[in-house]
Amino acid sequence: MKTTPTLALAAVLALGLSTTPTTSAQDAGKVDFEKQILPILKESCFKCHEKEHEENGKMKKPKGGLRLDGAAVIMKGGKEYPNENVVAGKPDASWLVKTMALPDSDDMAMPPEGKGDRISAANIDLIKKWITEGASFGSWKGVE
Numbered sequence: 236m237k238t239t240p241t242l243a244l245a246a247v248l249a250l251g252l253s254t255t256p257t258t259s260a261q262d263a264g265k266v267d268f269e270k271q272i273l274p275i276l277k278e279s280c281f282k283c284h285e286k287e288h289e290e291n292g293k294m295k296k297p298k299g300g301l302r303l304d305g306a307a308v309i310m311k312g313g314k315e316y317p318n319e320n321v322v323a324g325k326p327d328a329s330w331l332v333k334t335m336a337l338p339d340s341d342d343m344a345m346p347p348e349g350k351g352d353r354i355s356a357a358n359i360d361l362i363k364k365w366i367t368e369g370a371s372f373g374s375w376k377g378v379e
């Protein structure tokens with residue numbers, strides 16, 4: 236049978252083609268840290284929670300000892316809540332998102348009152364979902 240290898244190849248190709256959309260559909264259901272969460276942190280948190288650096292001739296240290304510009308430092312957390320900034324699987328124990336959900340009047344509300352817009356409920360839910368799903372950073376490492 237001359238046609239068998241061709242048919243087998245066609246079957247493999249067809250399988251390959253048909254599984255590709257399924258895989259990406261599954262990935263699309265999971266929150267992608269780098270694409271979906273990082274931009275929120277960059278916009279609302281980085282100006283106070285980045286690695287120590289010089290700005291206008293002054294050394295700027297991360298507030299509360301908390302850095303949010305790298306995967307390892309996000310897990311390490313800050314002075315008050317070490318190892319509780321992000322607790323994988325437990326959004327209600329994770330200060331990263333707990334502080335965002337606090338009312339402006341609360342001392343621990345992030346960003347602090349007058350220092351930026353409240354994070355939208357939709358984005359808070361997205362971050363909670365990411366933590367519930369296991370808080371994976373994918374291949375993102377950020378600043379060491």
Ligand code: HEC
Pocket residue numbers: 276279280281282283284298299300301312313314315316317320330331332334335342343345346347350351354
């Ligand atoms: C204008 C500066 C500023 C911005 C912007 C800001 N923070 Fe903070 N953050 C602080 C300060 C100051 C502290 C220390 C507060 C304290 O200990 O009372 C702090 C502390 C924290 C802590 C507690 C860390 C610890 O373990 O002690 C968390 C968590 C936190 N911030 C998360 C965030 C998140 C998430 C964002 C963005 C939504 C954000 N912050 C934006 C100034 C800021």
